[in-house]
Amino acid sequence: MNQIDTSFLNPYLIHLTPAIAVICTTAMLALVGLALMIFLIRRSSRLQAERQLEADRREAAAEARLSELLKAQAEMQGRLAAMSEVFGNRQAELNQAISQRLDGMTHRIGATITEQTKSTHENLRHLQERLAVIDAAQNNxxxxxxxxxxxxxxxxxxxxxxxxxxxxxxxxxxxxxxxxxxxxxxxxxxxxxxxxxxxxxxxxxxxxxxxxxxxxxxxxxxxxxxxxxxxxxxxxxxxxxxxxxxxxxxxxxxxxxxxxxxxxxxxxxxxxxxxxxxxxxxxxxxxxxxxxxxSPSLLMLSIQVIQAVLKDQRMREQAHLIQGEVIHLMEDLARLDERTRKLQAHFLAAQRDVDMILTSADKLNKRGTRIEAMEFETAGGGNVDDNDQAGKAVESRTGFLKLRVVDED
Structure with missing residues (x-):
């Protein structure tokens, strides 16, 4: 803490009584303390104002950064929505084709199973009739x-x-x-x-x-x-x-x-x-x-059981044919899934290429805007090289896409 020099008061204090000297000294000390307090309050206010300005500056920078991020997010959401719509349409067409094929196979399999079930019920009915005849014979x-x-x-x-x-x-x-x-x-x-x-x-x-x-x-x-x-x-x-x-x-x-x-x-x-x-x-x-x-009744019953087993064997042979058709159907579905995934990979690769082409196009647009506004840089700048590199990038990516389309065809 700074000390105040009071030596200039000594000539006056010599002539005062001791009581008055004490009072004056106390008053002077009080004034010094009040001045020190005012100085500290002003310093604290100035520091608080500086902190508030720094916080405001940081908040403004954060808001600006947040607005940039929101803008980039909005652009990304737009592109994702467009891609989702494209893939959604392709997926809907694929699902429709698969559903139609499955419906056809389900209808054919259901018709075959219905016919076989009807035949089985008819055979069981005949067997029950024969068993009823056997029961009547046993009663006689x-x-x-x-x-x-x-x-x-x-x-x-x-x-x-x-x-x-x-x-x-x-x-x-x-x-x-x-x-x-x-x-x-x-x-x-x-x-x-x-x-x-x-x-x-x-x-x-x-x-x-x-x-x-x-x-x-x-x-x-x-x-x-x-x-x-x-x-x-x-x-x-x-x-x-x-x-x-x-x-x-x-x-x-x-x-x-x-x-x-x-x-x-x-x-x-x-x-x-x-x-x-x-x-x-x-x-x-x-x-x-x-x-x-x-006995004759037991032999007839045994013959009926063997006949039912033979018919069941024929039905099982038909069931194996149906199972074979279902296995072929599952193999076709597996091949379709594999080809769909390959097509999806091609789409993702094409999307990355399109994004790179859009980036190059944005650079070319910016460069064209500068040329239109007559904003040329010095000879040591890199504008012409950037344009050449952007053009070469567009040309290479376009040629790559053409080659990919030819390969897929």
Whole structure:
């Protein structure tokens, strides 16, 4: 802090009393403090005004910079809007073309699936009708059992019995399967000839059906009058049918040529029911040797199931064709996506070239404006070189665009 020189007051203060001297000194100190306070206040006001001016100057510069940025942003938004409109139109056309093609394929696939569904429902309806017929036939087993005596008289001759069983089996197979799906008495590679073979789906080996049945032993059981004779006839029937089952397993089950299971056809529902009721061990042994004993109703049901499987196989083949067409469609869509992306890359490259050409054109316009206003620089300036470089840039970029257009064509 600056000190005030009060030495010039000393001659006057000598003549004053000490009290007056003290008062004067105090007053002078107060005046000095007041002057110092006024000086500090003015200095603080001047500093605050300078800070306010600096803040105003910075705010004005920021506003000017912000206005420049907003202007540049507006120009950029205009260019982006133009490019977005161009790409939007191209994308809309592409989407429309893809939608039309997908609609056509969807319509064709839907029509094919509808036809196949209708055919499947029709086949299932026929199958249900056949199952209803089988149920009705099963309900008539009791009435058919009354005709066993007449059937036994017809089958008393072994040759007649074999012809009758073969005829019933052939009738059931021929009624249930289309031509070419079965074969009667074919010759296997081992020289044996089964009564019938049924073609299985998916190129699987055929299924063997045997129509022979040891009816003599069964008739002996029915004709036995005493329990001892019935027991002896039952043992003989068990041995005969077990031998027949073993012959079927050894002769007709050929690995890789036939199915690993065969059907033993019993031409009577009543005989089939009594075998399952009184000779359960024989049935289980036949199952272990992969031979299934079937009645006319069960054979008809098996034929219907095989027919349904064959039809399902044909439907699956058609489904594979549809799947193949869908795969081709997806491949076409992948190629279309790849070509679209390539076209988009060409568009982006062309846009960059256009931006560079616009920059060169702006420089040329500015240079033309200066020439029009007769604002030439000195000989050491770079105006002429800038014009030459701008012209060369425009010419090179224009030639590059022409070459790109020729390559794309």
């Amino acid at each position: 087993i009791q009435s058919l059992a009354k005709d066993v005596v007449g059937l036994q008289a017809i089958l008393s001759n072994k040759q007649t019995r074999g012809a009758f069983g073969q005829s019933r089996m052939e009738t059931i197979v021929a009624d249930g399967l289309p031509m070419g799906a079965y074969s009667f008495q074919p010759t296997l590679s081992n020289g044996y000839r089964p009564d019938c073979t049924i073609r299985m789906p998916n190129d699987a080996p055929p299924l063997v059906v045997d129509a022979k049945f040891p009816l003599e032993a069964w008739n002996a059981i029915r004709e036995a009058e005493t329990p001892e004779l019935k027991k002896t006839a039952g043992q003989q029937f068990r041995r005969d049918i077990e031998v027949h089952i073993r012959d079927i397993a050894e002769k007709y089950l050929v690995a890789g040529e036939t199915q690993d299971m065969a059907l033993l056809f019993v031409p009577s529902e009543s005989i089939f029911a009594e075998i399952h009721e009184n000779f359960e061990a024989v049935v289980q042994k036949a199952h272990r040797q992969r031979v299934v004993i079937v």
